[in-house]
Amino acid sequence: MKHSGKQIFVRDLSWLSFNARVLQEAADPAVHLYDRLRFLGIFSNNMDEFFRVRVASLNRMVHLGKKVKAHLEQNPDKILAQIQETVNAQQDAFDNIFNDIMARLAQQQIYLRNESSLTPKQQDFVQQYFSEKVRTRIVPLMIESIPKMPLLRDRSIYLACILGSSSHTTLQRYALIEVPSRLLPRFVQLPSEGGGHSIILLEDIIRYNLPAIFGPFGFDTFQAYIIKMTRDAELDLDQDVNMDVIEALSKGLKKRKLGRATRFIYDRSIDPALLDYLMKRLQLTKKDHLVAGGRIHNFKDFMDFPESVFPDYQQGRRPFVHPLLVQPRRIMQVLDTRDVMLHFPYHSFDSVIDLLREAAIDPFVTHIKITCYRLAKESKVINALINAVRNGKQVTVVLELRARFDEEANLMWKEVLEEEGVQVLLGPPGYKVHAKLCLIQKREFNRVKQYGIISTGNFNEDTARLYGDHCLLTANKTLLQDADRIFRFLQAAPGTSMDLLKENKVLPTAPVNMRQFFSKLIGKEIKAAHKEKPASMCIKLNNLTDPVLINQLYEAGREGVDVKLIVRSICGILPDQPDFKRPMYAISIVDAFLEHARVFVFQSSGRETVFISSADWMVRNLDHRIEAACPVYDPEIQKELKDMLALQLAENVKARILDNEQQNDYVTPSPGAAPRRSQMAIYDYLAAKTYSS
Secondary structure (H helix, E strand, O other): OEEOOEEOOOHHHHHHHHHHHHHHHHHOOOOOHHHHHHHHHHHHHHHHHHHHHHHHHHHHHHHHHHHOOOOOOOOHHHHHHHHHHHHHHHHHHHHHHHHHHHHHHHHOOEEEEOOOOOOHHHHHHHHHHHHHHHHHHOOOEOHHHOOOOOOOOOOOEEEEEEEEOOOOOOOEEEEEEEOOOOOOOOEEEEOOOOOOEEEEEHHHHHHHOHHHHHHHHOOOEEEEEEEEEEEOOOOOOOOOOOOOHHHHHHHHHHHHHOOOEEEEEEEOOOOHHHHHHHHHHOOOOOOOOEEEEOOOOOHHHHHHOOHHHOOOOOOOOOOEOOHHHOOOOOHHHHHHHOOEEEEEOOEOOHHHHHHHHHHHHOOOEEEEEEEEOOOOOOOHHHHHHHHHHHOOOEEEEEEOOOOOOOHHHHHHHHHHHHHOOOEEEOOOOOOEEOOEEEEEEEEEOOEEEEEEEEEOOOOOOOHHHOEEEEEEEEOOHHHHHHHHHHHHHHHOOOOOOOHHHHOOOOOOEEOOOHHHHHHHHHHHHHHHHHOOOOOEEEEEEOOEOOHHHHHHHHHHHHHOOEEEEEEOOOEOOOOOOOOOOOOOEEEEEOOOOEEOOEEEEEOHHHOOEEEEEOOOEOHHHHHHEEEEEEEOOOHHHHHHHHHHHHHHHOOOOOEEEOOOOOOOOEOOOOOOOOOOOHHHHHHHHHHHOOOOO
């Protein structure tokens, strides 16, 4: 699509390019087999979400046609055709990678068995396992006898079965069995003979036991094929402005289960007559993204492949506690003298929990306020907040119920928190609260002090072990006055003007002024370059699609600003333009950890300014969410962030070049250059750092 004469790479095709980088990791023979399987799982999970959200949205655009023009992609039908072509090619590559991994596993005597390759001892095990754990958790459906086809649940897999009789050739029926992988492990380790490890999938245990299920009804021949439906996951919450958000969300979640099919995947060896029957009963057409896959679907479960079968596998280096926060220590006393920046997953998230626990216990702490977008399944953050309430503190949690795919979990947390006496706020109507803020208020000897956390990532100890994020712990009055202003706005009555947010002095806040703020900083670099003065910026994001800021980056390129971009996922900019005085350097890093941080460094006429942020440069973040960016004032932390960015820009192992075609070519090391893998280098850099307390 075009803006101001400059092209912007189609976001959905750019996202598929990102997922291709994930697939590259799965294909890399230098990556451990266990991690290669995990990357296949991540690729599959990403693709599921892509079809549930983006393809579903494009389908809606096609359906609406000219009725609605706002925020629509140009030519959604053309984009859908390109998506189908790209996805088919990626699926072929996926199948080849999986076959290669299976061959390499066999070389290490690790076997993925199916129902036809079991030893007698393994057959006995599978029969017993089915009888004890599986039989009562499945409900076989004779679908030809059911007037209305049962709903195929999103993210579930099903065995579509053909049942026959060798003595009555005309006796043939179709059946459907949902594989209970939400209740039971998908991978089951079998007894092995002669060394090695044998693993069987849950669906193959069911396949083996089809005679036990259907034999009593006169069937003795069986065929079974995996099928899977992906559905539209969009929630329509704004149909009735008077509807309570909880009621609207509950209704939306129910509707999601009935969402329109966006993809139907089936075993390419499926019996053609069975496939035709299923398509008719499910009311599918060839336009519904029919995908012929292999025998196995829902590869997302391969993220949980048994690690124990790999005796040589060593997990990545363990996170360590920041040297200034090693316990026992009063963290608030440390913050009285200096700011501390935690870098996940290198630093331990335990320090955040330690600060919250300290606040819960400290008799002088009166209030804790925090925004929660995605929480860990067994959240230590929630436990600390509940402990604070029980210790007499006033606790306010701004809980984002519309965090996609975490809606049900957050509804549960709302109930838990309110039962304990926590004030739970849901944010302003029409805006998701995506800012990552925590404010602790303390009254000591008639003096009020504040401590805060400003982060690029969620307050989630589970994802903090996998996501690269930055988390500032501070007692800076100016920063926290602005953070308090954001909380006061969130606590105000629905419909309150956003003018309060415009009063922020140092924290740029979306949707009121964040785009304008960063636009102004880019503009300063453009003016400096125009005057032939040093001008540069380094921008690290997950996604870059905002047309206003992209066009300004194009202007920066034309004026000769030194622009460096690190963009993990969607990159809408075309960094190679013939009218640029200086080429942009744009890369994406995909490695063991998910690069999730947003960091910005501007030359600023020799007085470099450094910021972290919760927001990507996307229309949804800058116009439709409550977000916060934060300047980094401490010179030592500024240097720390710039050193980490320098290590990432020097990456020549896991970095891909983001060119105009997003072909995902690896960065080529300079002749004689040593391999530089930034995530490992950052770990070593931070582990070696010392601090003066």
